[in-house]
Amino acid sequence: MSESTHTYQVIIPYSIEEVWQALKHAADLDVAGGQEIVERVSDAEWTTALDERHGTRCTAAYDEAARRMDVTMDSTAKHENDTTSISLASVDAGTEVTVEQTVRGNFVVMKMLQLVGVGALDKVAGSIVSNIEALCSGGETRRMSTEDLEAYAKERVADWEKD
Numbered sequence: 001m002s003e004s005t006h007t008y009q010v011i012i013p014y015s016i017e018e019v020w021q022a023l024k025h026a027a028d029l030d031v032a033g034g035q036e037i038v039e040r041v042s043d044a045e046w047t048t049a050l051d052e053r054h055g056t057r058c059t060a061a062y063d064e065a066a067r068r069m070d071v072t073m074d075s076t077a078k079h080e081n082d083t084t085s086i087s088l089a090s091v092d093a094g095t096e097v098t099v100e101q102t103v104r105g106n107f108v109v110m111k112m113l114q115l116v117g118v119g120a121l122d123k124v125a126g127s128i129v130s131n132i133e134a135l136c137s138g139g140e141t142r143r144m145s146t147e148d149l150e151a152y153a154k155e156r157v158a159d160w161e162k163d
Helices: 016-023 107-116 119-137 146-162
Strands: 003-012 036-042 045-049 055-063 068-075 082-091 094-104
Touching: 003 119, 016 082, 016 094, 016 119, 082 119, 094 119, 119 146
Parallel strands: none
Antiparallel strands: 003 094, 036 045, 045 055, 055 068, 068 082, 082 094
């Protein structure tokens, strides 16, 4: 089974405590970009759906001492679980947020990565970080749609056609 891991790192202007509290609302972070929540059991357990045949059960686990959250995404369409891990470190300018996304055997995502590169994962990770910032500031979170990801893929393909 193929696997791809991508790391995205950024510093945001919030304290590590503020960001840690935002992570406690994992279901609002949109770690399964492009999928809608169809059942919310809690802030740490929810189910998303890409369509009526493909669902994903998401479960967040927290390591308080390490300031790390791991979300396991158990897809109904495959045997391997994808994971998104978010680690925090306090820095002078705020908090360094590291998002590590591991995709295992998801044919659609692997094909997308081949076609449009890791920029698609950057888009998803950037959306996660934007939602963390929204939670820290009391703002609204936003879910990426399948259309958002498709639009990005079309932009990338159009860029290649120009070259």
